[in-house]
Amino acid sequence: MKITKLTTYRLAPRWMFLKVDTDEGISGWGEPVIEGRARSVEAAVHELSEYLIGQDPARINDIWQTLYRGGFYRGGPILMSAISGIDQALWDIKGKALGVPVYQLLGGLVRDKIKAYSWVGGDRPAEVIEGIRKLQGIGFDTFKLNGCEEMGLIDSSRKIDATVAVVAQIREAFGNSIEFGLDFHGRVNAPMAKVLIKELEPYRPLFIEEPVLAEQAEYYPRLAAQTHIPIAAGERMYSRFEFKRVLEQGGLAILQPDLSHAGGITECYKIAAMAEAYDVTLAPHCPLGPIALAACLHVDFVSRNAVFQEQSMGIHYNQGAELLDYVVNKEDFSMEGAFFLPPSKPGLGVVINEELVIERSKQAPDWRNPVWRYEDGSVAEW
Numbered sequence: 001m002k003i004t005k006l007t008t009y010r011l012a013p014r015w016m017f018l019k020v021d022t023d024e025g026i027s028g029w030g031e032p033v034i035e036g037r038a039r040s041v042e043a044a045v046h047e048l049s050e051y052l053i054g055q056d057p058a059r060i061n062d063i064w065q066t067l068y069r070g071g072f073y074r075g076g077p078i079l080m081s082a083i084s085g086i087d088q089a090l091w092d093i094k095g096k097a098l099g100v101p102v103y104q105l106l107g108g109l110v111r112d113k114i115k116a117y118s119w120v121g122g123d124r125p126a127e128v129i130e131g132i133r134k135l136q137g138i139g140f141d142t143f144k145l146n147g148c149e150e151m152g153l154i155d156s157s158r159k160i161d162a163t164v165a166v167v168a169q170i171r172e173a174f175g176n177s178i179e180f181g182l183d184f185h186g187r188v189n190a191p192m193a194k195v196l197i198k199e200l201e202p203y204r205p206l207f208i209e210e211p212v213l214a215e216q217a218e219y220y221p222r223l224a225a226q227t228h229i230p231i232a233a234g235e236r237m238y239s240r241f242e243f244k245r246v247l248e249q250g251g252l253a254i255l256q257p258d259l260s261h262a263g264g265i266t267e268c269y270k271i272a273a274m275a276e277a278y279d280v281t282l283a284p285h286c287p288l289g290p291i292a293l294a295a296c297l298h299v300d301f302v303s304r305n306a307v308f309q310e311q312s313m314g315i316h317y318n319q320g321a322e323l324l325d326y327v328v329n330k331e332d333f334s335m336e337g338a339f340f341l342p343p344s345k346p347g348l349g350v351v352i353n354e355e356l357v358i359e360r361s362k363q364a365p366d367w368r369n370p371v372w373r374y375e376d377g378s379v380a381e382w
Protein backbone atom coordinates (compact mmCIF):
# COMPACT_ATOMS: atom_id res chain seq x y z
CA MET A 1 0.00 0.00 0.00
CA LYS A 2 1.31 3.53 -0.75
CA ILE A 3 0.26 6.98 0.48
CA THR A 4 -1.02 8.95 -2.49
CA LYS A 5 -2.50 12.21 -1.15
CA LEU A 6 -2.94 14.42 1.92
CA THR A 7 -5.93 16.76 1.99
CA THR A 8 -6.54 19.25 4.79
CA TYR A 9 -9.89 20.79 5.72
CA ARG A 10 -9.97 23.75 8.07
CA LEU A 11 -13.49 24.12 9.42
CA ALA A 12 -15.71 25.50 12.17
CA PRO A 13 -15.48 25.82 15.06
CA ARG A 14 -11.63 25.98 15.02
CA TRP A 15 -10.59 22.53 13.86
CA MET A 16 -8.67 21.02 10.98
CA PHE A 17 -9.20 17.52 9.60
CA LEU A 18 -6.63 15.67 7.50
CA LYS A 19 -7.51 12.92 5.04
CA VAL A 20 -4.69 10.59 3.95
CA ASP A 21 -5.47 8.58 0.80
CA THR A 22 -3.71 5.42 -0.34
CA ASP A 23 -3.47 3.54 -3.65
CA GLU A 24 -5.64 0.71 -2.24
CA GLY A 25 -8.70 2.88 -1.63
CA ILE A 26 -8.31 2.94 2.18
CA SER A 27 -8.16 6.45 3.66
CA GLY A 28 -7.36 7.58 7.17
CA TRP A 29 -8.43 10.70 9.05
CA GLY A 30 -6.50 12.79 11.56
CA GLU A 31 -6.98 16.12 13.34
CA PRO A 32 -3.73 18.14 13.14
CA VAL A 33 -4.45 21.55 14.64
CA ILE A 34 -3.25 24.14 17.11
CA GLU A 35 -6.24 26.20 18.17
CA GLY A 36 -5.72 29.65 16.66
CA ARG A 37 -2.85 28.62 14.35
CA ALA A 38 -4.67 26.22 11.99
CA ARG A 39 -3.11 27.72 8.85
CA SER A 40 0.42 27.31 10.26
CA VAL A 41 -0.24 23.65 11.04
CA GLU A 42 -1.82 23.21 7.59
CA ALA A 43 1.38 24.53 5.98
CA ALA A 44 3.45 22.19 8.16
CA VAL A 45 1.32 19.17 7.18
CA HIS A 46 1.82 19.90 3.49
CA GLU A 47 5.55 20.50 3.97
CA LEU A 48 5.81 17.14 5.74
CA SER A 49 3.81 15.43 2.97
CA GLU A 50 7.05 15.40 0.93
CA TYR A 51 8.20 12.61 3.29
CA LEU A 52 4.92 10.74 2.96
CA ILE A 53 3.77 10.49 -0.67
CA GLY A 54 4.71 7.06 -2.02
CA GLN A 55 5.51 5.67 1.46
CA ASP A 56 3.95 2.54 3.00
CA PRO A 57 1.44 3.84 5.61
CA ALA A 58 1.96 0.66 7.66
CA ARG A 59 5.43 1.87 8.70
CA ILE A 60 4.01 4.23 11.32
CA ASN A 61 7.05 4.10 13.62
CA ASP A 62 9.54 4.82 10.82
CA ILE A 63 7.35 7.60 9.42
CA TRP A 64 7.01 9.13 12.90
CA GLN A 65 10.77 9.08 13.46
CA THR A 66 11.40 10.49 9.98
CA LEU A 67 8.91 13.34 10.46
CA TYR A 68 10.34 14.10 13.92
CA ARG A 69 14.07 13.61 13.34
CA GLY A 70 14.14 14.38 9.62
CA GLY A 71 14.14 18.10 10.34
CA PHE A 72 17.11 19.60 12.17
CA TYR A 73 14.68 21.81 14.08
CA ARG A 74 11.99 19.79 15.82
CA GLY A 75 9.26 19.83 18.45
CA GLY A 76 6.97 22.68 19.40
CA PRO A 77 3.22 23.08 18.87
CA ILE A 78 3.08 23.59 15.11
CA LEU A 79 5.31 20.73 13.92
CA MET A 80 4.15 18.32 16.62
CA SER A 81 0.47 19.00 15.87
CA ALA A 82 1.15 18.31 12.19
CA ILE A 83 2.88 15.04 13.11
CA SER A 84 0.04 14.23 15.51
CA GLY A 85 -2.68 14.44 12.88
CA ILE A 86 -0.65 12.49 10.34
CA ASP A 87 0.03 9.81 12.96
CA GLN A 88 -3.68 9.55 13.83
CA ALA A 89 -4.53 9.06 10.15
CA LEU A 90 -1.88 6.35 9.72
CA TRP A 91 -3.27 4.40 12.68
CA ASP A 92 -6.74 4.83 11.18
CA ILE A 93 -5.50 3.34 7.91
CA LYS A 94 -3.72 0.46 9.65
CA GLY A 95 -6.79 -0.45 11.71
CA LYS A 96 -9.04 -0.28 8.64
CA ALA A 97 -6.61 -2.39 6.57
CA LEU A 98 -6.50 -5.07 9.32
CA GLY A 99 -10.18 -4.74 10.23
CA VAL A 100 -9.63 -3.95 13.93
CA PRO A 101 -9.96 -0.92 16.24
CA VAL A 102 -6.60 0.75 16.91
CA TYR A 103 -6.61 -0.27 20.58
CA GLN A 104 -6.46 -3.93 19.46
CA LEU A 105 -3.16 -3.13 17.73
CA LEU A 106 -1.84 -1.69 21.03
CA GLY A 107 -2.50 -4.80 23.10
CA GLY A 108 -6.25 -4.67 23.62
CA LEU A 109 -8.53 -3.28 26.29
CA VAL A 110 -7.26 -2.58 29.78
CA ARG A 111 -10.74 -1.37 30.89
CA ASP A 112 -14.37 -1.62 29.78
CA LYS A 113 -15.15 2.11 29.91
CA ILE A 114 -13.51 5.48 30.62
CA LYS A 115 -15.00 8.36 32.64
CA ALA A 116 -15.70 11.53 30.65
CA TYR A 117 -15.82 15.05 32.04
CA SER A 118 -17.50 18.15 30.70
CA TRP A 119 -16.65 21.85 30.61
CA VAL A 120 -18.91 24.39 32.34
CA GLY A 121 -18.79 28.13 32.72
CA GLY A 122 -16.96 29.51 29.69
CA ASP A 123 -13.95 31.83 29.60
CA ARG A 124 -15.11 33.66 32.68
CA PRO A 125 -16.53 31.06 35.08
CA ALA A 126 -20.14 32.18 35.46
CA GLU A 127 -23.50 30.33 35.52
CA VAL A 128 -21.51 27.24 36.49
CA ILE A 129 -24.25 26.05 38.83
CA GLU A 130 -26.81 26.05 36.04
CA GLY A 131 -24.34 24.40 33.68
CA ILE A 132 -23.54 21.62 36.14
CA ARG A 133 -27.22 20.99 36.89
CA LYS A 134 -27.97 20.62 33.17
CA LEU A 135 -25.12 18.19 32.55
CA GLN A 136 -25.86 16.30 35.75
CA GLY A 137 -29.28 15.73 34.23
CA ILE A 138 -27.73 13.77 31.35
CA GLY A 139 -25.47 11.70 33.60
CA PHE A 140 -22.26 13.71 34.02
CA ASP A 141 -20.80 13.97 37.50
CA THR A 142 -17.32 15.28 36.66
CA PHE A 143 -16.68 18.78 35.32
CA LYS A 144 -14.01 21.35 34.56
CA LEU A 145 -14.19 25.11 34.69
CA ASN A 146 -11.76 27.96 34.39
CA GLY A 147 -10.43 28.57 37.87
CA CYS A 148 -10.40 32.33 37.44
CA GLU A 149 -10.63 35.25 35.03
CA GLU A 150 -7.55 37.46 34.52
CA MET A 151 -5.35 37.22 37.61
CA GLY A 152 -2.91 40.05 38.23
CA LEU A 153 0.75 39.26 38.78
CA ILE A 154 0.12 40.29 42.37
CA ASP A 155 -3.62 40.55 42.84
CA SER A 156 -5.92 41.67 45.63
CA SER A 157 -7.56 39.63 48.35
CA ARG A 158 -10.86 40.86 46.86
CA LYS A 159 -9.98 39.09 43.59
CA ILE A 160 -8.92 35.96 45.48
CA ASP A 161 -12.18 35.98 47.43
CA ALA A 162 -14.21 36.40 44.22
CA THR A 163 -12.35 33.48 42.63
CA VAL A 164 -12.80 31.22 45.63
CA ALA A 165 -16.48 32.21 45.95
CA VAL A 166 -17.27 30.54 42.61
CA VAL A 167 -15.80 27.29 43.91
CA ALA A 168 -17.47 27.63 47.30
CA GLN A 169 -20.81 28.05 45.50
CA ILE A 170 -20.29 24.74 43.67
CA ARG A 171 -19.54 22.79 46.84
CA GLU A 172 -22.44 24.58 48.57
CA ALA A 173 -24.85 23.58 45.79
CA PHE A 174 -23.66 20.02 45.12
CA GLY A 175 -21.60 18.89 48.11
CA ASN A 176 -19.52 15.94 47.00
CA SER A 177 -22.16 14.59 44.62
CA ILE A 178 -19.97 15.91 41.81
CA GLU A 179 -16.28 16.50 41.21
CA PHE A 180 -14.67 19.35 39.30
CA GLY A 181 -11.24 20.33 38.05
CA LEU A 182 -10.15 23.96 38.09
CA ASP A 183 -8.23 25.05 35.01
CA PHE A 184 -6.01 28.00 35.90
CA HIS A 185 -5.32 27.98 32.14
CA GLY A 186 -1.88 29.45 32.70
CA ARG A 187 -3.54 32.74 33.70
CA VAL A 188 -1.94 32.71 37.15
CA ASN A 189 1.71 33.32 37.90
CA ALA A 190 3.63 31.48 40.59
CA PRO A 191 3.20 33.89 43.53
CA MET A 192 -0.57 34.09 43.02
CA ALA A 193 -0.87 30.34 42.35
CA LYS A 194 0.49 29.75 45.86
CA VAL A 195 -2.09 32.06 47.41
CA LEU A 196 -5.01 30.73 45.33
CA ILE A 197 -4.22 27.07 45.90
CA LYS A 198 -4.04 27.61 49.66
CA GLU A 199 -7.49 29.27 49.69
CA LEU A 200 -8.97 26.52 47.47
CA GLU A 201 -7.67 23.62 49.55
CA PRO A 202 -10.83 23.36 51.78
CA TYR A 203 -13.06 22.87 48.69
CA ARG A 204 -11.05 19.89 47.43
CA PRO A 205 -11.24 20.40 43.66
CA LEU A 206 -10.47 17.14 41.83
CA PHE A 207 -7.38 18.75 40.33
CA ILE A 208 -5.88 22.12 39.51
CA GLU A 209 -4.78 22.36 35.88
CA GLU A 210 -1.95 24.48 34.54
CA PRO A 211 -1.55 26.27 37.88
CA VAL A 212 1.27 28.12 36.11
CA LEU A 213 2.31 28.20 32.45
CA ALA A 214 4.16 25.18 31.04
CA GLU A 215 7.21 27.43 30.66
CA GLN A 216 7.19 27.74 34.46
CA ALA A 217 7.01 23.95 34.98
CA GLU A 218 9.75 24.10 37.61
CA TYR A 219 7.06 25.43 39.97
CA TYR A 220 4.94 22.29 39.71
CA PRO A 221 6.83 20.37 42.43
CA ARG A 222 6.95 23.47 44.65
CA LEU A 223 3.20 24.04 44.33
CA ALA A 224 2.52 20.33 44.80
CA ALA A 225 4.55 20.39 48.01
CA GLN A 226 2.21 23.00 49.52
CA THR A 227 -1.12 21.32 48.69
CA HIS A 228 -3.02 18.02 48.74
CA ILE A 229 -4.90 18.95 45.57
CA PRO A 230 -3.62 16.94 42.56
CA ILE A 231 -1.82 19.16 40.02
CA ALA A 232 -2.48 18.52 36.31
CA ALA A 233 -0.73 19.81 33.18
CA GLY A 234 0.40 18.77 29.74
CA GLU A 235 -1.70 20.39 27.03
CA ARG A 236 1.19 22.70 26.17
CA MET A 237 3.93 20.06 26.16
CA TYR A 238 4.65 18.42 22.86
CA SER A 239 6.76 15.25 23.15
CA ARG A 240 8.21 12.58 25.46
CA PHE A 241 11.26 14.80 25.77
CA GLU A 242 9.25 17.54 27.48
CA PHE A 243 7.19 15.17 29.57
CA LYS A 244 10.30 13.36 30.82
CA ARG A 245 11.46 16.57 32.53
CA VAL A 246 8.21 17.15 34.42
CA LEU A 247 8.05 13.49 35.41
CA GLU A 248 11.66 13.58 36.64
CA GLN A 249 11.12 16.71 38.74
CA GLY A 250 7.77 15.45 40.15
CA GLY A 251 4.79 17.52 41.20
CA LEU A 252 2.27 16.45 38.56
CA ALA A 253 -0.37 13.90 39.58
CA ILE A 254 -2.15 14.02 36.21
CA LEU A 255 -0.53 14.29 32.78
CA GLN A 256 -2.71 15.81 30.07
CA PRO A 257 -0.99 15.33 26.72
CA ASP A 258 -3.14 16.43 23.79
CA LEU A 259 -3.36 13.69 21.11
CA SER A 260 -3.44 16.44 18.45
CA HIS A 261 -0.44 18.34 19.81
CA ALA A 262 1.94 15.82 21.46
CA GLY A 263 2.81 13.56 18.55
CA GLY A 264 -0.41 11.58 18.12
CA ILE A 265 -1.18 8.04 19.23
CA THR A 266 2.39 6.78 18.73
CA GLU A 267 3.88 9.43 21.05
CA CYS A 268 1.08 9.74 23.61
CA TYR A 269 0.98 5.96 24.10
CA LYS A 270 4.65 6.21 25.11
CA ILE A 271 4.00 9.26 27.31
CA ALA A 272 1.25 7.32 29.09
CA ALA A 273 3.67 4.49 29.81
CA MET A 274 6.32 6.93 31.07
CA ALA A 275 3.74 8.48 33.42
CA GLU A 276 2.76 5.06 34.75
CA ALA A 277 6.38 4.40 35.71
CA TYR A 278 6.21 7.50 37.95
CA ASP A 279 2.77 6.59 39.37
CA VAL A 280 1.31 9.57 37.50
CA THR A 281 -2.14 9.31 35.94
CA LEU A 282 -3.24 10.16 32.41
CA ALA A 283 -6.14 12.40 31.37
CA PRO A 284 -5.67 13.34 27.71
CA HIS A 285 -6.52 16.97 26.91
CA CYS A 286 -9.19 17.20 24.23
CA PRO A 287 -11.15 20.44 23.65
CA LEU A 288 -11.15 19.58 19.96
CA GLY A 289 -13.14 17.49 17.48
CA PRO A 290 -14.23 13.90 17.00
CA ILE A 291 -11.05 12.51 15.42
CA ALA A 292 -8.90 13.91 18.23
CA LEU A 293 -11.32 12.46 20.78
CA ALA A 294 -11.31 9.05 19.10
CA ALA A 295 -7.50 9.05 19.18
CA CYS A 296 -7.61 9.84 22.92
CA LEU A 297 -10.02 6.99 23.57
CA HIS A 298 -7.77 4.42 21.94
CA VAL A 299 -4.89 5.46 24.22
CA ASP A 300 -7.24 5.55 27.25
CA PHE A 301 -8.39 2.01 26.56
CA VAL A 302 -4.87 0.58 26.62
CA SER A 303 -3.40 2.69 29.45
CA ARG A 304 -4.18 1.47 32.97
CA ASN A 305 -3.26 4.89 34.41
CA ALA A 306 -5.88 6.73 32.31
CA VAL A 307 -8.40 8.21 34.75
CA PHE A 308 -10.74 10.49 32.81
CA GLN A 309 -11.22 11.94 29.36
CA GLU A 310 -11.95 15.52 28.37
CA GLN A 311 -14.44 15.99 25.52
CA SER A 312 -15.79 19.15 23.93
CA MET A 313 -19.58 18.61 23.91
CA GLY A 314 -20.98 22.02 24.82
CA ILE A 315 -17.57 23.61 25.35
CA HIS A 316 -17.63 27.41 24.99
CA TYR A 317 -15.23 27.25 22.04
CA ASN A 318 -17.59 25.22 19.86
CA GLN A 319 -19.26 28.12 18.09
CA GLY A 320 -20.47 27.14 14.62
CA ALA A 321 -20.17 23.38 15.05
CA GLU A 322 -20.52 20.81 17.82
CA LEU A 323 -18.40 17.77 18.60
CA LEU A 324 -20.37 15.24 16.53
CA ASP A 325 -21.59 17.46 13.68
CA TYR A 326 -19.22 15.96 11.13
CA VAL A 327 -19.62 12.36 12.28
CA VAL A 328 -21.90 10.11 10.17
CA ASN A 329 -22.95 7.79 13.01
CA LYS A 330 -23.19 9.69 16.30
CA GLU A 331 -23.33 6.35 18.10
CA ASP A 332 -19.68 5.79 17.10
CA PHE A 333 -19.12 7.56 20.45
CA SER A 334 -21.20 5.27 22.60
CA MET A 335 -21.62 6.29 26.22
CA GLU A 336 -22.96 4.55 29.31
CA GLY A 337 -23.91 7.39 31.65
CA ALA A 338 -20.78 9.54 31.91
CA PHE A 339 -18.51 6.84 30.53
CA PHE A 340 -17.26 6.32 26.99
CA LEU A 341 -17.37 2.71 25.80
CA PRO A 342 -14.60 1.39 23.54
CA PRO A 343 -14.85 2.35 19.84
CA SER A 344 -16.00 -0.72 17.93
CA LYS A 345 -15.26 -0.02 14.28
CA PRO A 346 -11.88 -0.64 12.54
CA GLY A 347 -9.26 2.08 12.76
CA LEU A 348 -10.09 5.09 14.93
CA GLY A 349 -13.74 4.03 14.67
CA VAL A 350 -15.18 7.32 13.38
CA VAL A 351 -16.88 7.74 9.99
CA ILE A 352 -16.45 11.34 8.86
CA ASN A 353 -19.11 12.95 6.67
CA GLU A 354 -16.66 14.01 3.95
CA GLU A 355 -19.27 15.79 1.87
CA LEU A 356 -20.25 18.00 4.80
CA VAL A 357 -16.58 18.58 5.67
CA ILE A 358 -15.82 19.70 2.10
CA GLU A 359 -18.85 21.98 2.17
CA ARG A 360 -18.11 23.53 5.57
CA SER A 361 -14.40 23.93 4.81
CA LYS A 362 -15.36 26.53 2.20
CA GLN A 363 -16.29 28.94 5.00
CA ALA A 364 -13.56 28.02 7.47
CA PRO A 365 -13.26 30.63 10.26
CA ASP A 366 -9.85 31.85 11.35
CA TRP A 367 -10.48 31.33 15.06
CA ARG A 368 -8.23 33.29 17.38
CA ASN A 369 -8.15 33.29 21.17
CA PRO A 370 -8.82 36.72 22.68
CA VAL A 371 -5.88 38.86 23.79
CA TRP A 372 -6.71 39.98 27.30
CA ARG A 373 -5.27 43.09 28.91
CA TYR A 374 -5.09 44.19 32.52
CA GLU A 375 -6.63 47.45 33.64
CA ASP A 376 -3.22 49.10 33.21
CA GLY A 377 -3.15 48.07 29.55
CA SER A 378 -0.48 45.33 29.80
CA VAL A 379 -1.17 41.93 28.25
CA ALA A 380 -2.80 39.37 30.55
CA GLU A 381 -2.67 35.59 30.01
CA TRP A 382 -5.97 34.39 28.49
Ligand SMILES: O=C(O)C(=O)C[C@@H](O)[C@H](O)CO
Pocket residue numbers: 035036183185235285286287310317369
Ligand atom coordinates in the same frame (compact mmCIF):
# COMPACT_ATOMS: atom_id res chain seq x y z
O1 LIG B 1 -9.49 22.28 27.43
C1 LIG B 1 -8.62 22.83 28.14
O2 LIG B 1 -8.10 22.31 29.16
C2 LIG B 1 -8.17 24.17 27.80
O3 LIG B 1 -7.27 24.70 28.48
C3 LIG B 1 -8.73 24.88 26.61
C4 LIG B 1 -7.59 25.36 25.78
O4 LIG B 1 -6.80 24.26 25.56
C5 LIG B 1 -8.09 25.96 24.48
O5 LIG B 1 -8.42 24.90 23.57
C6 LIG B 1 -7.01 26.81 23.87
O6 LIG B 1 -7.50 27.38 22.67
Ligand SMILES: [Mg+2]
Pocket residue numbers: 183185209210235
Ligand atom coordinates in the same frame (compact mmCIF):
# COMPACT_ATOMS: atom_id res chain seq x y z
MG1 LIG C 1 -6.55 23.46 30.06
